Amino acid sequence: xxxxxxxxxxxxAWIKKDWDKVFSHCQKTWxxxxxxxxxxxxxxxxxxxxxxxxHTNLGNIRQEINVKLSFxxxxxxxxxxxxxxxxxxxxxxxxxxxxxNPVSILQVVEVxxxxxxxxxxxSKKKGKV
Numbered sequence: 509x510x511x512x513x514x515x516x517x518x519x520x521a522w523i524k525k526d527w528d529k530v531f532s533h534c535q536k537t538w539x540x541x542x543x544x545x546x547x548x549x550x551x552x553x554x555x556x557x558x559x560x561x562x563h564t565n566l567g568n569i570r571q572e573i574n575v576k577l578s579f580x581x582x583x584x585x586x587x588x589x590x591x592x593x594x595x596x597x598x599x600x601x602x603x604x605x606x607x608x609n610p611v612s613i614l615q616v617v618e619v620x621x622x623x624x625x626x627x628x629x630x631s632k633k634k635g636k637v
Contacts, residue, residue, distance in 0.1 A: 511571045511591040512560065514606045518589075518613075519558045519575065522551055535607030540597040550610055554580045561586055568602035569593045574617055582623035589613045 514533050521529035530551065531544040561574040571591045578584050590612035595604035 509606060511593075511606045512563065512573065515560075515573055515575070515589055515591060515608055518608045518610075519555065519577075523555050523557070525554070530610075533608055535592045535609050536594040536597045536599075536605070537592070538607070538609055538611070547610055550614070556580050569600040569604075571606075575613070576620070579623075582621070584620040585616045586618040586620065587613050588615045588617050 518530055518533035521527075521533065525548075527544040527548045531539065531542075531547045534547060555577045557578040559576045561576050563574075564572040566572060569592060573589045573591065574586050575589055576584065576586050590609045591606050592600060592609060593602060593604045593606050595601035
């Protein structure tokens with residue numbers, strides 16, 4: 509499976525909170541000794557959508573894909589996902605399987621918009637007629 513497809517399925521599963529599927533698309537080295545519960549605690553924020561921004565091929569075993577993520581709180585960021593091709597944990601190989609390093613997707617490259625926050629004064633004004 510191509511790296512973009514793996515990342516797309518990882519992100520779609522994250523949106524749906526299908527932790528077993530998210531875990532299945534993680535890189536083999538990261539999964540070593542972990543369970544789907546570990547990924548659930550790492551990815552506690554809930555994205556509501558994503559779009560690929562750029563793709564950097566760093567050889568036949570590593571790729572970086574920048575992704576625009578929209579979160580349920582209104583924040584929009586560009587995050588960098590690193591995908592590694594491995595035949596087994598700790599064994600990168602071009603003939604292996606692509607997997608997302610889930611820690612990498614938490615790396616924010618750019619904040620596009622932050623969620624709106626209301627001050628106490630603004631909340632009080634809206635409550636008055």
